[in-house]
Amino acid sequence: MPSPTRYVLGVDLGGTNIVVGAIADNDGAHVGVRLEDTPTAAGAEAVVDRIVTMIEAVIAEAITTNGARREDFLGVGIGAPGPLDRAKGIVIVAPNLGWRDFPLRDAVADRVKLPATLDNDANCATLGEWWRGAAQGTKNVVGLTIGTGIGGGIVLDGKLYHGASDVAGEVGHTTIDSTGRYCRCGNYGCLEAYASGPAIALRAREALERDEASVLHRMVDDNLDLLTAATVYDAANHGDALALEVVRDTAKFLGTGVANLLNLLNPDVVVITGGVTRAGDRLFEPLRAEVKRRAFRPAVQACSIVPGKLAGTAGMVGAVATFRQQKLGAL
Amino acid sequence: MPSPTRYVLGVDLGGTNIVVGAIADNDGAHVGVRLEDTPTAAGAEAVVDRIVTMIEAVIAEAITTNGARREDFLGVGIGAPGPLDRAKGIVIVAPNLGWRDFPLRDAVADRVKLPATLDNDANCATLGEWWRGAAQGTKNVVGLTIGTGIGGGIVLDGKLYHGASDVAGEVGHTTIDSTGRYCRCGNYGCLEAYASGPAIALRAREALERDEASVLHRMVDDNLDLLTAATVYDAANHGDALALEVVRDTAKFLGTGVANLLNLLNPDVVVITGGVTRAGDRLFEPLRAEVKRRAFRPAVQACSIVPGKLAGTAGMVGAVATFRQQKLGAL
Numbered sequence: 001m002p003s004p005t006r007y008v009l010g011v012d013l014g015g016t017n018i019v020v021g022a023i024a025d026n027d028g029a030h031v032g033v034r035l036e037d038t039p040t041a042a043g044a045e046a047v048v049d050r051i052v053t054m055i056e057a058v059i060a061e062a063i064t065t066n067g068a069r070r071e072d073f074l075g076v077g078i079g080a081p082g083p084l085d086r087a088k089g090i091v092i093v094a095p096n097l098g099w100r101d102f103p104l105r106d107a108v109a110d111r112v113k114l115p116a117t118l119d120n121d122a123n124c125a126t127l128g129e130w131w132r133g134a135a136q137g138t139k140n141v142v143g144l145t146i147g148t149g150i151g152g153g154i155v156l157d158g159k160l161y162h163g164a165s166d167v168a169g170e171v172g173h174t175t176i177d178s179t180g181r182y183c184r185c186g187n188y189g190c191l192e193a194y195a196s197g198p199a200i201a202l203r204a205r206e207a208l209e210r211d212e213a214s215v216l217h218r219m220v221d222d223n224l225d226l227l228t229a230a231t232v233y234d235a236a237n238h239g240d241a242l243a244l245e246v247v248r249d250t251a252k253f254l255g256t257g258v259a260n261l262l263n264l265l266n267p268d269v270v271v272i273t274g275g276v277t278r279a280g281d282r283l284f285e286p287l288r289a290e291v292k293r294r295a296f297r298p299a300v301q302a303c304s305i306v307p308g309k310l311a312g313t314a315g316m317v318g319a320v321a322t323f324r325q326q327k328l329g330a331l
Numbered sequence: 332m333p334s335p336t337r338y339v340l341g342v343d344l345g346g347t348n349i350v351v352g353a354i355a356d357n358d359g360a361h362v363g364v365r366l367e368d369t370p371t372a373a374g375a376e377a378v379v380d381r382i383v384t385m386i387e388a389v390i391a392e393a394i395t396t397n398g399a400r401r402e403d404f405l406g407v408g409i410g411a412p413g414p415l416d417r418a419k420g421i422v423i424v425a426p427n428l429g430w431r432d433f434p435l436r437d438a439v440a441d442r443v444k445l446p447a448t449l450d451n452d453a454n455c456a457t458l459g460e461w462w463r464g465a466a467q468g469t470k471n472v473v474g475l476t477i478g479t480g481i482g483g484g485i486v487l488d489g490k491l492y493h494g495a496s497d498v499a500g501e502v503g504h505t506t507i508d509s510t511g512r513y514c515r516c517g518n519y520g521c522l523e524a525y526a527s528g529p530a531i532a533l534r535a536r537e538a539l540e541r542d543e544a545s546v547l548h549r550m551v552d553d554n555l556d557l558l559t560a561a562t563v564y565d566a567a568n569h570g571d572a573l574a575l576e577v578v579r580d581t582a583k584f585l586g587t588g589v590a591n592l593l594n595l596l597n598p599d600v601v602v603i604t605g606g607v608t609r610a611g612d613r614l615f616e617p618l619r620a621e622v623k624r625r626a627f628r629p630a631v632q633a634c635s636i637v638p639g640k641l642a643g644t645a646g647m648v649g650a651v652a653t654f655r656q657q658k659l660g661a662l
Binding site for chain 2: 083092139140152154156161162163164165166167168169170171173174175176177178179185186187188189252253256259260261262263264265266267268293294295296298299301302303
C-alpha cells in the first residue's frame with residue numbers, strides 16, 4: 001500500500017490580500033488555493049480569523065476532492081511583511097497592517113493546531129520562484145517584488161539567506177542616488193522611491209503636469225489622484241508616449257539597482273514579480289540594457305533577468321517551501 | 332613523537348607590491364613574511380620570477396629558523412586582482428598589471444612544484460580578516476579594500492561567496508549616484524569613483540582650486556599633481572579644514588555604499604582595509620553615522636563597522652586560508 005499523500009499549507013499575507021493554499025508532497029500539485037483581497041488593515045485578531053477560516057476551507061476542499069485526511073496536513077508556512085523576528089515568529093512592525101510586535105506564527109498555529117513557521121513575504125516569493133517558478137534549477141537567485149513597496153529576497157544554494165537579523169534582501173532600500181528622492185524608510189534615493197507602484201504613479205503625475213496630450217488624463221477622468229502604476233502600464237501598452245517614457249525611466253532605475261545586485265552577488269537569476277511585470281518587454285528590454293551598461297560583463301553574461309512565473313501564488317508557494325526546509329529538513 | 336608542523340604559503344599580488352609569507356598549521360604563526368614594493372607592471376614572467384624568488388626565500392628562512400623541512404610546505408594560495416577564472420587559475424584581465432588571460436596559478440605551481448590555488452585579492456583580504464583579523468569569530472562579513480580601486484569580498488558562514496562567475500563582492504562598483512561621476516569600469520556613480528585613493532585625491536584637488544589657505548598646497552609644493560589620498564589623511568590629522576571636509580565627504584560616500592550592504596546582506600561585520608583607514612575615527616565616526624541614517628535599524632544594530640587589523644598582510648593570510656579551505660578541506 002502506498003504511503004498517503006502529505007500536504008503543507010502556505011499563507012501569504014500582504015497589505016491588501018491574503019493567499020492560502022496547500023501543496024502535496026508527492027507531485028507538488030497545489031490544492032484549494034484561496035485568495036481574499038479585502039484590505040487587511042482590520043486589526044491583527046481579525047486577520048488571524050480570516051487566515052484560519054481560509055486554512056480550514058483549503059483543508060476541507062482537499063478532504064472532499066483529493067481524499068486527504070486532516071492528519072495528512074503537516075503544518076503551515078506563513079509569509080508576512082517584515083521586519084520580523086523569525087525565531088520568535090513575531091511581526092515586529094508592519095506599517096501597511098498597522099501591526100507592532102504581533103506573534104503571528106503562534107496565533108495561527110494555536111488556532112489550527114499545526115506547527116507553523118514565519119518568514120518575510122518577499123523572501124517567500126523568491127524561494128517560491130526558485131522552487132517552482134522562473135528560477136527553477138538555479139543556484140543563486142535574487143528576487144524583487146514590486147508593489148506598494150519593493151521587497152527582495154536572496155536564495156543562495158537553494159536556501160534563503162537571512163543575514164544577522166533577518167533584514168537581508170531589502171533590495172528596495174538600497175540607495176541608487178544618494179541625494180535623491182525621499183523614501184518612506186527615512187533614507188534618500190532608495191530604489192523603492194523611484195520604482196515601487198506608488199513611485200511610478202507619482203512620477204507619471206509629475207510628468208502629466210507638463211503634458212496635456214497624454215491619454216492618461218482621460219483614463220483617470222482628469223483626476224490625477226486616481227492614477228496608479230497599473231494605469232501607466234495600460235497606457236504604455238496602448239502606445240501613450242508619456243506612459244512609455246515613465247516605463248523606460250522605471251527600467252533605468254530598476255536597472256541601476258539590479259546592476260548593483262549583479263556586481264555584488266553575481267546571481268544566476270534575478271526574478272522580478274509584481275504589477276510592474278504587466279509592462280512586459282517594454283520594461284524588461286530597457287532594464288536589461290541598463291544592467292548591461294552598468295554591471296561587469298561576466299556578471300551580466302551569467303545572469304538571466306526574468307519576470308516571475310507564479311504570479312499571485314509565489315509567496316504562498318515559497319511559504320510552503322520555507323516550512324518544509326525548516327521543519328521537514330528538505331523540500 | 333609529535334607530527335611535524337606543516338606550512339601553507341600565501342601570495343598577495345597587488346598593483347604596486349607583492350607580499351609572500353607562510354603560516355604554520357598548529358599555532359598559526361606567520362613565518363618569513365616578505366614584502367617587495369617594486370611596481371609589478373614588468374610583465375607576467377618577471378612577476379612570476381619575483382614571486383618564486385620570494386617563496387624560496389620564505390621557505391629557506393623557515394628551514395633555517397623554524398627547523399622546517401621542504402616537504403612540510405603543503406602548497407601556495409595566491410591572491411591576485413580580478414576578474415579571474417578560479418577553476419582554471421587564470422587572471423582574465425588585470426589593468427594595473429597589464430595582463431590578459433595569464434595562467435598565474437599554474438605558472439607559480441610549476442616553478443615551486445607545489446599545488447596552488449588562485450582567488451581574488453580583495454576576497455583573500457576579507458577571508459584573512461575573518462580568519463585572523465578584525466572579523467574573527469563572526470559569521471557573515473563584507474570586506475572593502477580601499478586603494479587604487481575599491482575591492483570587496485563576501486564571507487558567508489566562514490566561506491568566500493563567489494557567485495556564478497567569480498564576480499561577487501565588487502562593492503566598489505555598486506552605484507551610489509546613478510547620474511554621478513564616471514568610473515573607469517565604464518559605469519557612472521560607482522562608489523569607487525568617489526572613495527578610492529585616486530578619487531579622494533581628485534576631490535581634494537577640485538576643492539583646492541577654491542581654497543588658497545589649505546596646508547595641502549604647501550605639502551605638495553603647490554604642485555597638485557603630487558597630491559595623493561595619503562597627503563589628505565596627513566593634512567586632516569593636522570587639522571586642515573579642507574582635508575577634514577574631504578575626509579567627511581569620503582565617509583558619507585562610503586557610508587552610502589556600506590548602508591546598501593547592510594540592507595542587502597545584513598552582515599555581522601564590515602571590515603575596511605587600505606590606506607583610508609589612516610584617517611582613523613575622523614573617517615569611521617561620520618561613516619558609521621551615515622550608515623545609521625540610511626540603513627534599517629536591526630541591520631545597523633547587528634553590524635560592526637571596523638578597520639582591518641592585519642594591515643598589509645590580510646591578503647597573504649587570506650590567500651593561505653583559501654588554499655587550506657579548497658585543498659585541505661578546512662582551516
